[in-house]
Amino acid sequence: MPDQPRTDALIRARHLGVRLGGEPILNHVDLNVYPGQIVTLIGPNGAGKSTLIKALLGIHRVTSGELWRKPGLKIGYMPQKTHIEDSLPLTVDRLMTLTHRARRTEITEALKLTNVPHLIDRPVQQLSGGEFQRVMLARALLKQPDVLVLDEPVQGVDFNGEIELYRLIQRIRDDRGCAIVMVSHDLHLVMAATDEVVCLNHHVCCTGTPESVAQAPEFTQLFGHRHADALAFYSHEHDHEHSLAELGGHSHD
Amino acid sequence: MIELLWPALLAGTGIALIAGPLGSFMVWRRMAYFGDTMAHSGLLGVTLGVVLNIHLTLGIALVTTTLALLLFVLQRQRRVPPDTLLGILSHSALAIGMLVLAFSDSVRMDLGGLLFGDLLAVNPQDVLWVALVTAVALPLILLIWRPLLAITVHEDLARAEGIATERIRILYLVLIALVIAVAMKIVGILLITALMIIPAAGVRWLSNTPEQMAIGASVLGMASVWLGLAVSWYSNAPSGPAIVVTATVAFVVLMGVSQAKRPARS
Numbered sequence: 001m002p003d004q005p006r007t008d009a010l011i012r013a014r015h016l017g018v019r020l021g022g023e024p025i026l027n028h029v030d031l032n033v034y035p036g037q038i039v040t041l042i043g044p045n046g047a048g049k050s051t052l053i054k055a056l057l058g059i060h061r062v063t064s065g066e067l068w069r070k071p072g073l074k075i076g077y078m079p080q081k082t083h084i085e086d087s088l089p090l091t092v093d094r095l096m097t098l099t100h101r102a103r104r105t106e107i108t109e110a111l112k113l114t115n116v117p118h119l120i121d122r123p124v125q126q127l128s129g130g131e132f133q134r135v136m137l138a139r140a141l142l143k144q145p146d147v148l149v150l151d152e153p154v155q156g157v158d159f160n161g162e163i164e165l166y167r168l169i170q171r172i173r174d175d176r177g178c179a180i181v182m183v184s185h186d187l188h189l190v191m192a193a194t195d196e197v198v199c200l201n202h203h204v205c206c207t208g209t210p211e212s213v214a215q216a217p218e219f220t221q222l223f224g225h226r227h228a229d230a231l232a233f234y235s236h237e238h239d240h241e242h243s244l245a246e247l248g249g250h251s252h253d
Numbered sequence: 254m255i256e257l258l259w260p261a262l263l264a265g266t267g268i269a270l271i272a273g274p275l276g277s278f279m280v281w282r283r284m285a286y287f288g289d290t291m292a293h294s295g296l297l298g299v300t301l302g303v304v305l306n307i308h309l310t311l312g313i314a315l316v317t318t319t320l321a322l323l324l325f326v327l328q329r330q331r332r333v334p335p336d337t338l339l340g341i342l343s344h345s346a347l348a349i350g351m352l353v354l355a356f357s358d359s360v361r362m363d364l365g366g367l368l369f370g371d372l373l374a375v376n377p378q379d380v381l382w383v384a385l386v387t388a389v390a391l392p393l394i395l396l397i398w399r400p401l402l403a404i405t406v407h408e409d410l411a412r413a414e415g416i417a418t419e420r421i422r423i424l425y426l427v428l429i430a431l432v433i434a435v436a437m438k439i440v441g442i443l444l445i446t447a448l449m450i451i452p453a454a455g456v457r458w459l460s461n462t463p464e465q466m467a468i469g470a471s472v473l474g475m476a477s478v479w480l481g482l483a484v485s486w487y488s489n490a491p492s493g494p495a496i497v498v499t500a501t502v503a504f505v506v507l508m509g510v511s512q513a514k515r516p517a518r519s
Contacts, residue, residue, distance in 0.1 A: 079409055
């Protein structure tokens with residue numbers, strides 16, 4: 001993949017490694033995020049996708065390599081589908097302003113972007129899966145981020161809702177020009193709306209445009225030949241396994 | 254006669270006031286058993302206070318705070334699940350406290366009073382301790398209110414958005430340790446957690462915001478203390494159980510009222 005050198009990166013990771021509780025989760029990960037780009041992380045369960053996202057966000061400490069974020073970079077984060085305890089009385093507008101205060105008009109504006117302004121006073125526990133994800137997406141947009149980081153944004157959303165939500169994410173990118181980094185399982189849905197796919201299995205197996213990645217042998221190894229088929233992803237065989245010891249000296253280019 | 258009741262009333266009121274918000278977090282964060290464990294270690298604190306010849310409240314505060322920090326560190330390992338860990342620490346702290354108390358000749362204490370509270374044991378000096386802790390704890394609670402709420406909703410999200418999650422959580426634990434230390438004389442170590450969680454759980458039925466629940470818990474807690482102390486005063490019943498039963502009755506009534514009001518909603 002010819003990668004023309006760009007100087008306008010928002011986030012740049014070089015040989016990034018993360019250990020959690022002594023276990024190496026990520027090794028030698030290279031990743032660039034540029035303005036307006038949609039980067040999708042794919043990979044089997046336990047491949048370290050969420051860990052990578054959390055390292056980019058500063059939640060997990062980077063244990064080796066480098067992570068550079070453009071100074072003053074604003075990141076909006078939407079974590080994996082979360083459950084909020086029923087014991088906690090919390091309305092949508094409070095959820096939106098947990099860590100940063102915002103005026104009610106600003107909250108409404110953000111909720112309008114994801115088509116759910118009517119939910120502003122609703123207790124969060126009464127939201128459907130799709131409504132909750134839209135609220136969380138609006139929440140991530142509230143402080144006008146340069147980068148949106150979305151961890152499985154369509155989890156708990158029905159199939160039609162999934163397609164809509166991905167369209168919405170793409171439209172947000174088109175309208176605001178913010179970069180988007182997301183983790184996804186929905187290979188078939190995501191591919192069309194992605195500029196760069198990063199195929200992760202503790203290390204970066206392959207990366208590039210959806211077309212080029214789909215043809216990469218590493219991708220086929222990881223996801224099987226039926227990758228175009230939606231079901232293939234969920235039933236694929238893990239014949240591409242590295243022992244953790246082997247990972248250190250292992251590199252793909 | 255009534256002047257004997259004043260220290261307990263004042264101290265109980267201060268404790269209920271700060272127990273409201275702290276107890277609400279205990280409910281939201283599913284930490285009731287955590288609070289219990291810290292409270293149970295209070296018995297050891299009593300002995301420590303006697304042995305070191307310092308004020309009992311200080312002795313208890315030292316032990317409960319130490320235990321809180323120990324739990325904080327131990328919970329990072331995964332081999333022993335959290336509830337098992339709490340069970341081990343809770344019961345062993347209680348058992349060790351009982352043993353040390355039984356073996357030390359210098360400590361002559363009414364065990365029933367330590368376990369279940371004794372309003373007549375509360376003296377003006379204790380009231381000062383409560384006043385001090387309340388004066389320190391209330392502003393601190395206000396300070397950590399928003400960040401702790403964010404952590405309670407989603408720890409990673411809070412951290413990604415710039416909150417020093419560990420510092421806030423430790424501060425919260427220390428606050429609980431302090432409340433336990435000053436509350437022991439009135440409600441006793443076995444019932445302190447009840448004073449924190451029952452009022453909070455009771456007002457959940459009526460609350461639409463976290464703040465309503467916390468303030469409501471304080472109010473209901475204070476009412477339970479006053480009514481419970483009155484019952485204890487007139488019937489000679491131990492004060493801790495009297496306060497807790499009062500709070501429990503309020504909880505049941507509030508639950509009944511709210512269920513009757515909106516039967517269709519879940």
